[in-house]
Amino acid sequence: MRKRIYWLLPDLGSARRTMDELLLARVTEHHIHFVAREGAAMDGLHPANVLQTSDLVEAAQAGALIGSGLGAAGGVAAAFAFDPGSPAALVIGIAAVGAMLGTWSSSMIGSSTPSRRLKRFERAVDDGQYLLIVDVPRTRVSQIEALLQRTHPEARFEGMEPNVPAFP
Template sequence: MRRRLYFLLPSVARARQVVDELLLARIDDRHIHVLAKDGLSLGDLPRASLLQRSDFIHGIEIGLGVGGATGVLAGLIAVAFPPGGIALGGWTILACALAGAIIGAWVSGMIGTDVPNSQLKEFQHAVEQGQILMMIDVPKDRIETVTNMIKRHHPEADMHGIEPTIPAFP
């Protein structure tokens, strides 16, 4: 199980140093994500992906719930008032719920790609001012080691907490 650590760094050079130290500490670069303001060149630093920068995952979660509930409601209405006198069974409710959840997740996910990640709102001002946000996914048992290493070598690194869970796939 991994946890996500958030650090704000003052410059790209400092971020590069931290990434090099994390790589030496055997943190794979696919678990390091860097976010900076638009137009700032990050060079070869591991950039945050669309899934980490946007509200795509949150959008899918909301769409599944709302779409599924809407589908159940539509299915119940179809069973209660069958069109053309056709006898509809419980499978109609299930099919409508599934269709609603799929369509809701798809539409909300597409909308979510255009919305900044709501979990990163507290960092938005700092990033716009030129600071670098570094997100590091570390195993639960290495949180303290990694945090202490960064604070010891880079006292200017501003730690902003630990996310209790991270999505499995981004």
Template structure:
């Protein structure tokens, strides 16, 4: 399980030095994410992608649940009242419509969620708009204190903003 450490850095020069220090600490570039204003020059930094900056994952999960539930309910009604063959309920139809509803719900909700800013990053928006850089570092639970201590020692200008414990290992 990984944990995400949030840091606010005052400017791009500090962010670039921090990136180099994290690479020297053997943190893979794919686990280092920076968020800055739209007009910031992010050359040399690993910019956060849409999975980190939007609510696409949460929206897809909600769409999966709602779409699957609605599809299953419609499927049960169709299986009981509108059987395809004979008079016996067609329970396979309920399962198929449930899966189709879940897939459609996840897809359609993720299309909406991709345009919604992440609720987890909402608290950082004013600081980012002022020109600060948000750093998100995903590290294993055993390395959290080591990385925090390293960044505090090497970058006194940076501010630790907290640790989040629910980070997927693959994005």
């Protein structure tokens, strides 16, 4: 399991130095993400992608849940209406189709919705600061925090999330 740590850095130079220090501390680039205002220089940084900056994952999960529930309800109604040979297979099949359609349609909406987790950083990012999002194993959280506090007094620790989504 990993924890997601947030730091605000004042400028591009500080962000680059932080990136280099995290790489030297053996945090892989795949787990280091930066968010900056639109049009800001991101040379030498690993920018956050749509999985970190939108509500895509949460929307897809909600869509799967709602779609499968509605599909199951539709499957039960269809089983009563058509008297199929295997009502359980019909209910499961329609629930699966509902889950797929719900996931697809909700993820389309979620990918265009800014992340609720990053909402609190909007003002700082708009003012030109760089947001560092780093996912570290639970056993290394205190080590990485101490490294950043020691080497970057200009940076501001902004908290952590206890649970990092599985794939972003």
